[in-house]
Amino acid sequence: MRDLTLTINGAPVRVAVDERTLLVQLIRDDLRLTGTHVGCDTSQCGACTVLIDGEAIKACAVLAVQAGGTEVVTVEGLAAGEALHPMQAAFREHHGLQCGFCTPGMIVAGIDMVRRLGPQLDEATVRAELEGNLCRCTGYHNIVKAIQAGALAMGGVTAPAVAAE
Amino acid sequence: MFAFAYSRPADLAEALATLAASEEAKPLAGGQTLIPTLKQRLASPSDLVDLSRLAALRGIALADDALTIGAMTRHVEVATSPLVAAHLPALAALAGMIGDPAVRNRGTLGGSVANNDPSADYPAVCLALDAVIVTDRREVPAGDFFTGLFETALEPGELVTAVRFPLGGEGIYEKYPNPASRYAMAGVFVWRGGEEVRVAVTGASQGGVFRWAEAEAALVAEFSPSALDGLRPEADDMIADIHGSGAYRAQLVAVMAKRAVAGLATAR
Numbered sequence: 001m002r003d004l005t006l007t008i009n010g011a012p013v014r015v016a017v018d019e020r021t022l023l024v025q026l027i028r029d030d031l032r033l034t035g036t037h038v039g040c041d042t043s044q045c046g047a048c049t050v051l052i053d054g055e056a057i058k059a060c061a062v063l064a065v066q067a068g069g070t071e072v073v074t075v076e077g078l079a080a081g082e083a084l085h086p087m088q089a090a091f092r093e094h095h096g097l098q099c100g101f102c103t104p105g106m107i108v109a110g111i112d113m114v115r116r117l118g119p120q121l122d123e124a125t126v127r128a129e130l131e132g133n134l135c136r137c138t139g140y141h142n143i144v145k146a147i148q149a150g151a152l153a154m155g156g157v158t159a160p161a162v163a164a165e
Numbered sequence: 166m167f168a169f170a171y172s173r174p175a176d177l178a179e180a181l182a183t184l185a186a187s188e189e190a191k192p193l194a195g196g197q198t199l200i201p202t203l204k205q206r207l208a209s210p211s212d213l214v215d216l217s218r219l220a221a222l223r224g225i226a227l228a229d230d231a232l233t234i235g236a237m238t239r240h241v242e243v244a245t246s247p248l249v250a251a252h253l254p255a256l257a258a259l260a261g262m263i264g265d266p267a268v269r270n271r272g273t274l275g276g277s278v279a280n281n282d283p284s285a286d287y288p289a290v291c292l293a294l295d296a297v298i299v300t301d302r303r304e305v306p307a308g309d310f311f312t313g314l315f316e317t318a319l320e321p322g323e324l325v326t327a328v329r330f331p332l333g334g335e336g337i338y339e340k341y342p343n344p345a346s347r348y349a350m351a352g353v354f355v356w357r358g359g360e361e362v363r364v365a366v367t368g369a370s371q372g373g374v375f376r377w378a379e380a381e382a383a384l385v386a387e388f389s390p391s392a393l394d395g396l397r398p399e400a401d402d403m404i405a406d407i408h409g410s411g412a413y414r415a416q417l418v419a420v421m422a423k424r425a426v427a428g429l430a431t432a433r
Contacts, residue, residue: 002171019213020166022200043201044345046267055270061200062271065171066193066215112266116241131347132265 004068008033009077017064024048024059026067027074035075035104039134046133049105049112050074056112058132075104078111087111087150096146098137109133110147111154119151166203173215177222177326180214181301184322187211192324194237194276197268222275222326225249230332232256233299236275236325240264243274253294255336255354259286262340264347275325278310281317281373283404284348286340288374291328292365293336293354299327314373334358337428339421340368343408350409351417353377355425357388364422369403369414380422389430390423 005014008031015030027033027050039047041060048059051073078085084092087110097103113121113129121129126144135143174180184190190212193199202208216222222237225246232252234243243249244261263269263277263286277287278298291298291307298310301324310318319325336356340349349368356363362384364377383392397419403411 019169019171020203022204041204043197043264043268046265049267056267057271058267061197061268063171063196063200063213065173066196066217068173109266112270116245116266129266132267 002065004065006067006069007071009073010071019063019065021064022060023050023062023064023067023072026064027059027072033074033076037101037104039101039105044132044134045102046105046109047102049108049133051108051112054115056108073108075107078107085111086153087114087147090150090153091143091146094142094146094149096138096143097135102133102135102137105133106130106135106143106147107150110150113147114151114154119155121148121151123148167206167209169203169210170212171215172212173218175218177219177301177324180216180219181322181324183212183214184324188321190214190322192216192279194279195239195272196276197264197272198276198280198282216275216324227252231329232332233327233329234274235327236278237273238275240269240272240274241266244269252332253330253336255338256290256294256330259290259338259340259354262286262338262342262347268347274328278328279317279319279325281311281313281315282348283314283370283373284343284350284352284368285374286338286349286352286367287328289349289352289354289365289367290330290336290338292374292376293356293363294330295363296331297329298325299329300325304329308376311374314371316373334361335429337425339425339428341417341421351414351421353418353421353425355384355422355429357384357429360385362388366398366418366422369398369418371402371404377418377422384426388426390427393419393423393426 001016004017027036037047039045043058043061050059052070087107126147191210193213193215223235226233240260240263249257277285296307298305338354340352351369352367354365362381364380367374397415400411400415403414405411
């Protein structure tokens, strides 16, 4: 076991974890933030995608101890109170989901696209960028539309900065 | 996972000392292969030495007609570096084809090279460009570094610190990815400089990355896709699994090689 300090959704967290704990296990099992999902557990589906220091990563392929000292943002940390993050609002507006299992990862991946590529995302870019996020319901069509609209709404402002204000 | 001790040293000397202290200690770079391997209990290191705090292993520098890229430089950084785009655009393109965006945010050049997965992308560009693998104690030409499936010339406790890619000539990487994992089913890097041609193949062979000598000889004689007509690597030497037979992969290698040659021919 080892003591671990990090920031999750803006709040300082100090926990004792086994070195083998995955970041997604810390988030879901220890901190009970169950918006982040485990789909494949083999780094392929992207349901566990969260932000570490603003960058999207797959939390099933990172140890909790590796996140020591970082700022982690999960889907729960995106909204500002009752006001949805623009990317969340766009998924609701464009119905970018059916069962919703992949949605937290999709939203976080969409935010990471805007951080890297800016708010003007064409359809081909969004589809290519989603290669690491699998949806088995929608056929992606509305997810792509939602990310494009969410990106425009974000106007280049990254998620953690919005959430923190 | 089996139990291990975890440390995140602040400097290279401390990292090397921890690695030297136990034969079963393993360096942890981006972890995009190692963590899944640990989860499957396919490895049981005594210690994981997290290299993420070693700033000296990061960065991309241009000097002496070569690009030197630190081992802990992530795929996303190679893929988007203006320096790499200007001097080795095929290397930037290759880095942008690895895994998916979240994996590229995390995975590193040094981790990929040291692991030498038979389907990894970086070993192909290292071989094709005749890169030099720089470690904490010596420099190893790529041709001597990749020794077999998941095998390298690294000694116990030896750490890759950078890879030096010489400039000059031109190259293209063509990859046929597995649609789920994005690993190469066949990836071919073709490089041409003056009269010399190098063809490096990853993803396909049971022995890991290799130089395809027959294709190189044919392309030196005539640099065109048709020069490769009828050529393909030995199917029995290729990987045969649920994703494809050896003959299928041999065919993929030939097609990827032709596409790369066609791309270079039109670039002229």
